[in-house]
Amino acid sequence: MTERTPADERVELALDLLANLEHEDLPLPAAVDRIETVTTDPTLVRRVLDEAELRGILEREDGRIRVRRGSYVSFESDVVVREGDFDCRRCGASLSTGHFVRFETDELGPFGSSCVRKVLGRE
Known part of the structure; x- marks a missing residue:
């Protein structure tokens, strides 16, 4: 392997x-x-x-x-919010609260509250 x-x-x-x-x-x-x-x-x-x-x-x-297939991310169970000093992976803004999306393979983030919604297709 x-x-x-x-x-x-x-x-x-x-x-x-x-x-x-x-x-x-x-x-x-x-x-x-x-x-x-x-x-x-x-x-x-x-x-x-x-x-x-x-x-x-x-x-x-x-x-x-x-x-064609897949499931939606649940904000309640699949998005983790952490306090800290972050830069948004999508727009580059400085964040004090980062949103991280947990997938089977890994975690993706941090994102700001509006960018995480855009990335997942909620906006």
């Missing part, structure tokens, strides 16, 4: 995020915006999209993606 690299782990985390989006249909740039909360490496972003399609997580067509 081969060991997973840090890049492999980021891909798996991004796949978890895509599988748990609340929007079933969104423009490709919006999906990329969400993936970029995990990695901004263009090669990995492309790898995430390709792997998501291969695994049946999403379909791509005409600049849009359609999420």
Whole structure:
């Protein structure tokens, strides 16, 4: 069995995020915006999209993606709020309260209260 690299782990985390989006249909740039909360490496972003399609997580067509399976993140049980000194992974704002999303593969965050909702497709 081969060991997973840090890049492999980021891909798996991004796949978890895509599988748990609340929007079933969104423009490709919006999906990329969400993936970029995990990695901004263009090669990995492309790898995430390709792997998501291969695994049946999403379909791509005409600049849009359609999420095909997954479940939604529960804010009560899957989002952890911590006090501290953080920078939002999405917008870069300084935070005193960080929101972290727990997935099977890892935890993603910190995010501000509005950015965590945007990343998960609640806004």
